[in-house]
Amino acid sequence: GESVGLHLPTLSVQEGDNSIINCAYSNSASDYFIWYKQESGKGPQFIIDIRSNMDKRQGQRVTVLLNKTVKHLSLQIAATQPGDSAVYFCAEIPNTGNQFYFGTGTSLTVIP
Amino acid sequence: EPEVTQTPSHQVTQMGQEVILRCVPISNHLYFYWYRQILGQKVEFLVSFYNNEISEKSEIFDDQFSVERPDGSNFTLKIRSTKLEDSAMYFCASSGNYQGGGEKLFFGSGTQLSVL
Numbered sequence: 506g507e508s509v510g511l512h513l514p515t516l517s518v519q520e521g522d523n524s525i526i527n528c529a530y531s532n533s534a535s536d537y538f539i540w541y542k543q544e545s546g547k548g549p550q551f552i553i554d555i556r557s558n559m560d561k562r563q564g565q566r567v568t569v570l571l572n573k574t575v576k577h578l579s580l581q582i583a584a585t586q587p588g589d590s591a592v593y594f595c596a597e598i599p600n601t602g603n604q605f606y607f608g609t610g611t612s613l614t615v616i617p
Numbered sequence: 618e619p620e621v622t623q624t625p626s627h628q629v630t631q632m633g634q635e636v637i638l639r640c641v642p643i644s645n646h647l648y649f650y651w652y653r654q655i656l657g658q659k660v661e662f663l664v665s666f667y668n669n670e671i672s673e674k675s676e677i678f679d680d681q682f683s684v685e686r687p688d689g690s691n692f693t694l695k696i697r698s699t700k701l702e703d704s705a706m707y708f709c710a711s712s713g714n715y716q717g718g719g720e721k722l723f724f725g726s727g728t729q730l731s732v733l
Contacts, residue, residue, distance in 0.1 A: 539721060539722075541724075546726065547726050547727075548621070548623075548708050548710075548724030548725050548726045548727050549660065549708070549722075549724045550724070551721045551722070551723070554721060594659070594660060596660075604650075604662040604665060604673055604675070605652075605660075605662060605722065606662070607652075607659045607660040607661070608659055609658065609659045610659060
């Protein structure tokens with residue numbers, strides 16, 4: 506099956522610092538990637554997406570970087586806030602189907 | 618903001634019993650999905666549903682599983698004879714368009730299924 510994995514299972518940052526969450530994917534045929542945030546007791550929430558024809562995409566306080574050469578995806582959160590504490594998943598969607606493949610998740614803890 | 622609604626939030630059942638997990642997708646969406654997440658593990662795809670039929674399913678989605686859209690609003694997942702390993706958080710999701718076209722999934726808050 507497909508494999509999407511995260512480098513670090515946990516990450517702690519000080520409030521106000523920038524956070525970087527990394528993700529490796531295995532299917533070079535994937536052409537669409539999404540970062541989801543999952544707070545305790547809730548379903549995954551969309552944060553930002555990027556297509557494979559892009560290297561970088563910015564949203565509000567978040568930036569996703571895609572390196573297709575090494576099949577690596579990262580999520581950067583600027584000025585991290587306590588409300589950013591959650592588990593973050595990357596997901597890839599191969600161009601051969603319509604199912605998402607999720608990574609294990611990184612738990613981000615923001616220290617006030 | 619429209620949201621996907623799932624009921625119940627928690628379901629406890631005995632091994633071998635049938636369970637039905639219910640979902641109300643976002644009203645104008647066309648594609649419906651079930652995912653599950655075993656505690657501490659990644660979210661896994663089970664099945665996608667479009668135009669009143671299954672469009673894709675994973676190897677997890679065996680003959681014990683079935684999905685149905687009995688009316689214009691509900692989308693259900695039935696497990697015919699639950700096993701201990703079916704214990705997980707089950708997420709329903711919907712999207713307006715084919716995922717490869719860039720439409721994002723909207724997830725419900727999940728149903729925590731515990732099989733005893």
